[in-house]
Amino acid sequence: MSEADFIARLRSIATDPAARGLADDAAVLGDLVLTHDMIVEGVHFLPDERPQDVAWKLVAVNLSDLAAKGAAPLGVLVGYSLTGDEHWDAAFVRGLGEVLRRYEVPLLGGDTVGIPAGAPRTFGLTAIGKAPATGAPARSGVRPGDQIWVTGTIGDAGLGLAMRLGQVDPNETCLDAYRRPQPQLAFGQAIANPVHAMMDVSDGLLIDAQRMAEASGCELGIMLETIPLSAALLAVRPDVLDTRLAAATAGDDYQLLFTADSGAASDIRAIAAALNVAATPIGHAGVGDGIMLTHRAQRIAPPERLGFMH
Amino acid sequence: MSEADFIARLRSIATDPAARGLADDAAVLGDLVLTHDMIVEGVHFLPDERPQDVAWKLVAVNLSDLAAKGAAPLGVLVGYSLTGDEHWDAAFVRGLGEVLRRYEVPLLGGDTVGIPAGAPRTFGLTAIGKAPATGAPARSGVRPGDQIWVTGTIGDAGLGLAMRLGQVDPNETCLDAYRRPQPQLAFGQAIANPVHAMMDVSDGLLIDAQRMAEASGCELGIMLETIPLSAALLAVRPDVLDTRLAAATAGDDYQLLFTADSGAASDIRAIAAALNVAATPIGHAGVGDGIMLTHRAQRIAPPERLGFMH
Known part of the structure; x- marks a missing residue:
């Protein structure tokens, strides 16, 4: 099934107004703005991309969703696939630290999983922000x-x-x-x-x-x-x-x-x-x-x- | 690098008290409790598991982290790898609807990505909850x-x-x-x-x-x-x-x-x-x-x- 078909099915169970019909950049729950994006090697980034840049982009694309709702970031949670490549993993953490310092966003938590050999690296990031006092633009x-x-x-x-x-x-x-x-x-x-x-x-x-x-x-x-x-x-x-x-x-x-x-x-x-x-x-x-x-x-x-x- | 080594590196950039040193079930940011878990086919679930059960477990394991902090769930964001298998994807959405209704938790949003053929299905879920008035136990x-x-x-x-x-x-x-x-x-x-x-x-x-x-x-x-x-x-x-x-x-x-x-x-x-x-x-x-x-x-x-x- 296509992404559009899948989202249409998801929409039938995402009936809470905070979900904004799955048709906005982020969910808006009271004064919180919440977004989650995944990136997959070979789909969203090139296999030879520098790990620091992959980390930067993973954070930046989610912060951009917060920006689009006028939100101030409160923190992020990261979902990380261990790659089995020590240099790659270490460089990813350096890049993650760099982008979080640049935008003054705390790393709150997340999860780390092993992936089977040869599987594409898959990462997720959830960003949480505070909506503007006048409400998050749609x-x-x-x-x-x-x-x-x-x-x-x-x-x-x-x-x-x-x-x-x-x-x-x-x-x-x-x-x-x-x-x-x-x-x-x-x-x-x-x-x-x-x-x-x-x-x-x-x-x-x-x-x-x-x-x-x-x-x-x-x-x-x-x-x-x-x-x-x-x-x-x-x-x-x-x-x-x-x-x-x-x-x-x-x-x-x-x-x-x-x-x-x-x-x-x-x-x-x-x-x-x-x-x-x-x-x-x-x-x-x-x-x-x-x-x-x-x-x-x-x-x-x-x-x-x-x-x-x- | 092992998961423990990786988390030790992450910990060096997760210095905000809300992260609880990456040593708790969830982050606690003011009166919010936040958790993110990933599951990978062949690692966290069997390739022949029923998709409804995979969806159930993905939600349940994250809600369990909220339970451990005494939190009341406010909503979830899902990160989904499209599988290219229409029946599988449809059954997953049914299972997701079932577990969210069972625990009265709204689906707020998330992301859907395509994965290369043969790559293991990888899913993420972020759950957000409200901490108890007396504080989230550590x-x-x-x-x-x-x-x-x-x-x-x-x-x-x-x-x-x-x-x-x-x-x-x-x-x-x-x-x-x-x-x-x-x-x-x-x-x-x-x-x-x-x-x-x-x-x-x-x-x-x-x-x-x-x-x-x-x-x-x-x-x-x-x-x-x-x-x-x-x-x-x-x-x-x-x-x-x-x-x-x-x-x-x-x-x-x-x-x-x-x-x-x-x-x-x-x-x-x-x-x-x-x-x-x-x-x-x-x-x-x-x-x-x-x-x-x-x-x-x-x-x-x-x-x-x-x-x-x-």
């Missing part, structure tokens, strides 16, 4: 007329993966974006109040925007030419439509996608400036459904593959 | 002079596993104990106040008692003849020392091991009677360290293997 809160925003730059991590696979000449900015995503925790907390809807971009800007549109019953209109691309990406790729579509469908960005009343724009810019985070308006929400793409005022058909499906 | 609270107690009967699940492996003629009581452990949630919550120390018996009564002794800096003296054995077990095994040592080192019991002032005995018996749970005194704590075993007033050397090491 994916489903978009209102027609909202301005759509995204933090940081898009597509660097996807290009970093292509570099890791030897398809593109490497540069450190894109490799770092792929290996060491930076969850937008401070910005997510600061912005939680003005926003109407927020989620993190993990599978690709377009597929995640599509999910936000579906959850909200709105259409998200995105102007592809406004999607923020880094100098490092534009040093390797020309600024043409194909580059922008590739960046917007690559995934692994761990930036925040959010919408707010257009009257909130100056507040949002002030918060972004104070935290030294780029926040860029990329379109508007309207009545309708799905995503509507334009590039320099030309309507563009959405690509068949909107992002990473898993 | 493993480390034993005081010399305490009476040592255990709930239910010991060794049934271990015998059930032997039955599953075709080593012993099957009976339903022991098979059920193996397949569908019953976490002592109500008793754990009711008893949290009088007890000095509490943990659940997962790897074997003796190894878990040894861990409690180490955490507390006390000696736990256990009278093997008092360990409660079920009629179903005694129908298959004679009541001799070897049977009692086998039961006390088999694991998978998910009963509660706890200590309290001997003056609390009548309160404990009253709580047990009210909840229809067996609670049996099995010895006393003293000054010293480790476990001290006797059988009908004869000193017995602890067996080399005290339980399931992993």
